Amino acid sequence: MDIPFMTLSRLAFGYWEGQPLYAMAELGVFDALADGPSRATALADRLNTSVDGMTRLLDAGVALRLLTRDPETDGRYRNSDLAAALLTSASPDTLIHWVRVMGRWSRPWSQLADAVRTGRTVEDQGLRLGDDPAYMRDFILGMHEYARRGAAELPRAIPLGGLRRAADIGGGAGTYAMALAQAAPSLHIAVLDLKPVLEITRAMVAEHGLSDRISTGVIDYAHDRFGADLDLVLMSNVLHQESDTVCLSMLGRARDALTPGGRVVVQGHFVQPDRTGPLFATLHNLSALALWSGGHSRTLQEMADLAARAGFTDISHGPVGKSGLSMVTGLRA
Ligand SMILES: C[S@@+](CC[C@H](N)C(=O)[O-])C[C@H]1O[C@@H](n2cnc3c(N)ncnc32)[C@H](O)[C@@H]1O
Known part of the structure; x- marks a missing residue:
């Protein structure tokens, strides 16, 4: 494959790779797996999601090296070392609040063309912070x-x-x-x-x-x-x-x-x-x-x-x- 195509393809697909990370952070997958390895069905039940959706998400998490699935654990997923250190709430080095804020910001970012068209914010985060204490907490702890x-x-x-x-x-x-x-x-x-x-x-x-x-x-x-x-x-x-x-x-x-x-x-x-x-x-x-x-x-x-x-x-x-x-x-x- 030629280099210019690869470069463009990487840019155009760029936002896909962050999405499973954001979804796992929002759903609480990393904290749930901090309690021990789990199968997709059990995680779906615990986190109130569809089994099919959770299975696809966890498999993408493995591909992204955020999770592992050890055949010896009978199909159970666990946090990778990276996720255990940086994405579980109890870790002293956690970045989980910051990742959740990045996930939230991906929505206004996806409307960048509208912001450029009008020259104005599409979703003023200053106002949103005031409306939403949970987001305010994620924002301040994330920063x-x-x-x-x-x-x-x-x-x-x-x-x-x-x-x-x-x-x-x-x-x-x-x-x-x-x-x-x-x-x-x-x-x-x-x-x-x-x-x-x-x-x-x-x-x-x-x-x-x-x-x-x-x-x-x-x-x-x-x-x-x-x-x-x-x-x-x-x-x-x-x-x-x-x-x-x-x-x-x-x-x-x-x-x-x-x-x-x-x-x-x-x-x-x-x-x-x-x-x-x-x-x-x-x-x-x-x-x-x-x-x-x-x-x-x-x-x-x-x-x-x-x-x-x-x-x-x-x-x-x-x-x-x-x-x-x-x-x-x-x-x-
Ligand atoms: C991007 S954070 C920077 C936090 C910190 N100074 C740092 O460098 O990591 C912006 C900070 O400005 C605060 N802030 C925003 N509008 C403000 C206002 N009108 N008066 C006082 N603080 C405000 C926010 O609450 C937040 O703590």
Whole structure:
């Protein structure tokens, strides 16, 4: 078969391979198999599905190396090592909430042409989060599961000496606040986010033994103050969700909350100057169009320009580590 056909075929079939993963995550197959190997009939009964559908799904799971079916176990399926480590809820390295969110996002992604036609989101995830507590929980825990793998890179990328007080705007489960607090033992951080999110944050912070140095505060970051007398304001993976007007306002309130010499850090995925790469950043930009109203990806220079317009000085930018994330930082004069 010729290479161009293979490349196109791979792209066109691309979304098929994720679907069995999403379906198994949504139905709870990996957690059910964590209790022990099972036949398709028993799993169908336990998870309330058709036997034929479950059998086909499990067989595809074997082909995808997410499951195994050992002839010695008489046709029973079990989790592969990968699934046991990354897709069962009880595993410390689980990514199951993140996979469920990816499955949910595959629906608005499939309407990308409509989003491009109208230039608007097809299903605003911001609104959906507010309507649906189970989805909100999957989203916040999913972002944490994905981000925690590289979170320790952020404290290594910024000067931590003398930091006393910080705020993490839209800090979600507290992933980066916890990484900063672990790296800077005298730092106190406020994670500021929407009210229902912060219940999850507090539980996560308590689980990591950091409740004495990480507090939470309810804000709508589009309008509210971020505090006062801070040495550091972090905005990680939030500004791509917002228009330039909201970004400028947020950067302005970050400046107001900082003490002179204090630092703002804007972390995220940025497109290269001609906007045609890196691939993930271009896809992130499309996801901002289809899934979040008002957002778009920027170049590092565009974000640096917004920071300068908001009054920051000594602005610099670059990669945070090897995770693909970059940051723009600036100081309050
Ligand atoms: C993509 S997550 C990023 C979480 C975390 N900062 C990280 O880097 O992993 C976006 C966060 O922004 C929060 N958020 C969205 N709209 C908000 C608003 N209007 N006010 C406060 N937080 C908001 C969400 O609840 C979520 O925690």
